[in-house]
Amino acid sequence: MTGPTLTARDDALAALERDLGRPGPGFALVSGPEGVGKTALAEAVAARHDGPVLRAVAAPWETGRAHGVLCQLLPGLDPEPACLADHVARSGKPVLAIVDDAQWTDQESVRVLASTVRHHPGVALRVLATARTGDPRVPAGAVDLLHRCATTRIALHPFTAPEVGELAAACGVLLHPSMAERLWRHTGGIARHVVELLAEVPKATWARFDPDLPAPAAVAARVGTALEGCGPAARRLAGAAAVLGPGTAVRDVALLAGVEDGLLDVLDEAAGAGLVVLGPHGLTEIGPADPMVRAAVLAAMGPAAAAALHREAAELIEDPVRRTRLLVAASPVPDQAVADRLDELATERAAEGAWAVAASLLTDASRLTEDRLSRESRLTRAVDALIGAGDAFAAAALIPEVESLRETPLRNAVLGYLAIVRGRATEAETRLARAWDLVNAGREPDVAALIAQRYVLHALSRCHAGELLEWADRALSLTEANAPAAVEAAAIRGLGLASEGRAAEAAAGYAELSERVRHGAQVQRVMMARGWLNLMVDAVDDARADLGGSVPTTVHGGSARISLWASAWLARAQFLSGEWDDAVRTVREATVLLDRTGIVLAGPLLQWTAVAVHALRDEPEPAAEAMRRADAGPQDYEIMRVPAHLARAHLAEARADSAGVVRALRPLTQSWASGVADSSLWPWGDMYAHALVLEGRYAEADAxxxxxxxxxxxxxxxxxxxxxxxxxxxxxxxxxxxxxARDRFDESLALLENLPLRYDQARVGFAYGQILRRAGKRREADAVFTTARETFAALGAVTYVARCDRELKAGGVHAPRADRGIAELTPQEEAVSELVARGLSNREVAAELFVSAKTVQYHLTRIYAKLGIRSRAELAARKAR
Incomplete structure (x- = not known):
């Protein structure tokens, strides 16, 4: 395989070229599972090699043939290291010898190649061997010998889900992330199988939601041969394992297969044929070897036999969801009883907040439903559940089908919901308004409550507290208190109360809600909202606990959307309390989830913290990348626009660009006037005011x-x-x-004294020090700057550490004045000269040192006179010496 299979192998290719390109001989070993792309990598190296390329492919039946591989490389050559070295030397160019499937190479050939590399340093022989791992037939000593001979070792691993997406794109098939993950799980990330399926499966399949993927033809052929070679009992066992799936008790598989006597022997036979594998707990569990083998075994059984076995299996299984899914697999035509049972189970799981399970059940129910209206309703609810689970990509895959259905309130509510999580406020507003116009709350109170709850989320994303409360109260009045729509509306309602200055009332509401909702995935929603509230009222430690507990979706089930909100605010709490490494890690991990789910609504909120940390740490490339991600896609919602503005302000403030801060935050002044950019949630007011003062706009700052x-x-x-x-x-x-001024700074520091807001404390101290120094209180300023510097240094905020150092130097408190000559620069002049030499304008230097532009010009005139220079360029050249 060549071409697309080299996707995501750039690092390995570069390492091989670097190591094999060094003077003299080398022996590189590339190892990995079958089909992972070892041969493709070797061929890529060969394509770039400037010199002769020798090739050999080892085979298991030739392992015992002495010098068999060497004879493939150079037929007729005397199999001695000296002879091989002499041959390579005569070529005049480096020789690349590729040995594929080297785990089967005869030891004599390996020894000659290794000895030539080791004992003939002047000969440019580059050996590149590829070896398969994980094959039980390979003698352990063979691979060990290769590892001992190699001078360079590269282990290739199966692709990750995102890399499978890249590989598919290279093959001309665009997969949304959830489909890429599905293909990754099906193939184990093995490049060969991915490429084969992409070529064999119709392209339309990849745009569908949750398709049944077949085995690649090569795997199906191998499994067919294995089944033919097994006895009847082993074939039945493999079929039963395929029907019941991975992690099934051996007892249940044996019972379904009708294997009573000689079970261990039958297990050995099926496992030896590569059809089944034991579970992690030894002989207690069994399953198909992998998803592809499972698909191949089921296909080999034929539809009738597979359906019959699925029905038999359903009688053995107690878990209602699993039993019903077995019946689904046995139902090629609509089955009303099974569909109704699936709907009941989906409703139960949705009530618990297990939206992903509900979506799968409803999709199956829709397929098995004959009545058109019921079928369309179930499909629409499946899409709604997918969005609730946080898989916007999978939901979007079903949108063409949903949009083709007749218009109903539920259909519009679902499409509006998807528009919200994709950050499309105008579309969401239109869809939800139409849904509310169509719904009859008296006849369909549950649908009306659902629409109202979607409006709550819409209002939250627009940061409109009044509308949020109005729709939350409406949702609560339309349905039972413990219904999913009511629980989420109640959870978000507290945030609206807090935004209107009613934080105590919100806290009481969360206390009552937490008592009532103690189990299931709905707990995640309550914890996330309570953590959000705690952050608004400075209970940062409590916020970290709640938000950290609501990030995972695997403990109680839950929603990726809620997890992303929780991660964004957790990162913010970590930033405020000085845990910046944790904050960056939280953003990084959540960004992977965001990319996989397509919930762009949370993107800017996540990246806001990343931009702040990277900017303050003077890490321009990561800061720019985070800013790019914050600006990517639509930003119709205020909850997307506001953090993007704040991120840009952080970038400008880190550069001491007060004018840039004003430009970045100016739009928020309008939003704040309309009640949107609430400063208790978005800490921007002080940044804007500081920037106005630094810009000399005092009257505006005062107002x-x-x-x-x-x-x-x-x-x-x-x-x-x-x-x-x-x-x-x-x-x-x-x-x-x-x-x-002292009174206000002292008040500020006193308010922060008992709060874990380390960055805020240092930032206030820095501003206080600047005021003291400007007033001539240099010793006091020195003490304040020193304290602020220590905190900034602990945080890694190198931009502010450098500013503190300049302020301390400019203050001159510790400068040894007696040692200064008359022509030397004062500390203040030295600070000005350093900034001017870096290319800053007088205005920028003034903002950095918190002095006027006239003062900078005064110092600059004295600097030119003392140093005998006449321009900024000469000053920069002198500083560069």
Whole structure:
């Protein structure tokens, strides 16, 4: 295999070219499972090799033939290292010898190749051997010998799910991430099987939701041969294992297969043929060897026999979901009884919040339903459950089918829901409005409650607290308190209360809700919302606990959408408390989930924290990548736009670009006036005010702060009041009112003293130090800067560490004045000269050092005079020496 199978192998190819391209001989070993792409990699190396290429393929029946592989490489050559070395030397160019399936190579050939490499350092022989791992037929000593001979070892592993998606794209088939993951699980990530299936399966299959994937033709042929070679009992055992699936008790498989006597012998026979494998607990569990073998065995049985065996299996299984799915597999035509049972089970699982299971059950129920209206309703509910589970890509795969159905309130509500998670506010508004217009709440209260709950999520994403509360109350009035729509509406309702300054009422509501909802996936929703509230009221430690507990979806089941919200706010809590490495890790892990599910709504919220950390740590490339991701896709919703603006402000502030901060945050002033950019949730007001002061826009800063201080006074957030107090202190200090400025900075630090907000504490200290230094209080400023610097250094905020160092140097408190010559620069002049030499304008230097542009020009004139230079270019050249 060549071409597409080299996808995601760039690192391995580069390593081989680097190691085999060194002067002298080399022996590289590429190992990995069958079909993983070893041969393709070797051929890629050969295609780039400038010199003769020798090839040999070892075979198991020739392992005992002395020098058999060497004879393939160079027929008629005397099999001695010296002779091989002499032959290579005569070629005049490096010789590449490729030995494929080297695990079967005869030991004599391996020894000659290895001895030539080891004992003839002046000869450019590059051996590249590929060896299969995981084959029980291969003698252990053969692979061990290759490893001992190799000077370079590269292990190829099966592809990951994203790499399978890349491989499919290289083959001309675009897979959405959930389908790529399905193909990855089916093939085990083995490149050969992926490529074969992509070529053999009709392309339309890949756009469907949850298709049954067959075995590749080569696997099917191998399994057919294995079945023919087995006795009747082993064939029945393989068939029973395929029907019941992995992880089934051996007792149940044997009972279904009708194997009573000699079970262990039959197990040995089926396992030896590669048809079944034992589970992780030894002889207690059994299953098909892999999903492809399972598909091949079922196909070999034929539809009638497979259906009959599925019906027999359903009688043995107690789990209702598993039993019903066996009946589905045995039902080639609509079956109303089975469909109704699937619907009942789906309703039960949805009530528990297990949306992924509900989606699968409803899809099966739709297929087995003959009545058109019921069939369409079940399919629509399946899409809704998929979105609830957080798989927007899989849901989108069913959208063409759903849009072709007759218009109903439920259909529009589901399409609106999908539009929300994909960040399309205008479409969502249209769909939901149409759904509400069509629904009759008296006849369909559950559907009406569902629409209302979707409106709650829509209002949350628009940051419209009033609308959120209105629709939440409507949803709660339409359905039972423990229904999924009611629980989620109640959970989100608390966030609306907090945004309107009613945090205590919200906390009481969460306490009652937590008592009532203690089990199942709905717990995830309550914990996430409560953690979000805790973050708004400065209970950062409690927020971390709740949000961290609601990130996983595997303990109680749950939704990837909720997990993404939880991850975004958890990262924010970790950022505020100074756990920046954890914050970056949280974002990185959640980004994988976001890419897999297609829930773009949470993207900017996640990347906001990543941008902040990378910008403050002066990591421009990761910061730019996070910013690119924050800006990607539609941003119709405020919950997407606001964090994107904040991320851009962080980038500008890290560069001491106060004008850039103002530009980034200016749109939020309009949003705040309409109640959207709530400063208790989005800490932007102080950033904007500081930037206005640094830009010299004092009257504007005063008016802005007055408005925000009035609102913050009625809030439960001490952090919000502290941030605004520091901004007010900067404004007062800049205007020469040092006493009042001290009071506001001291107030700010006192409010933060008992909060774990390390970054905020350091940031307030830095601003305080700048005011003190500007007022001539250099020793006080020195102490404040030193404390702030220690915190910034612990966080890794190197941008602020450098600023603190410049401020400390400019203050000159510790500078040895007696040692200065008359022509030397003062600390302040030195700070100015360093920034000017880096290319900053006078205005930018002024903002960085918190002085006026006129002061910078004054210092610059003195610097030119002292150093005997006349331009910024000369200053930069002098500094570069």
């Amino acid at each position: 802005f702060l007055t408005q925000h201080e009035r609102v913050a006074a009625g809030r439960d957030s001490a952090a919000e009041r502290a941030r605004l107090a520091a901004a007010r202190g900067r404004l007062l200090g800049t205007q020469g009112e040092l006493g009042r």
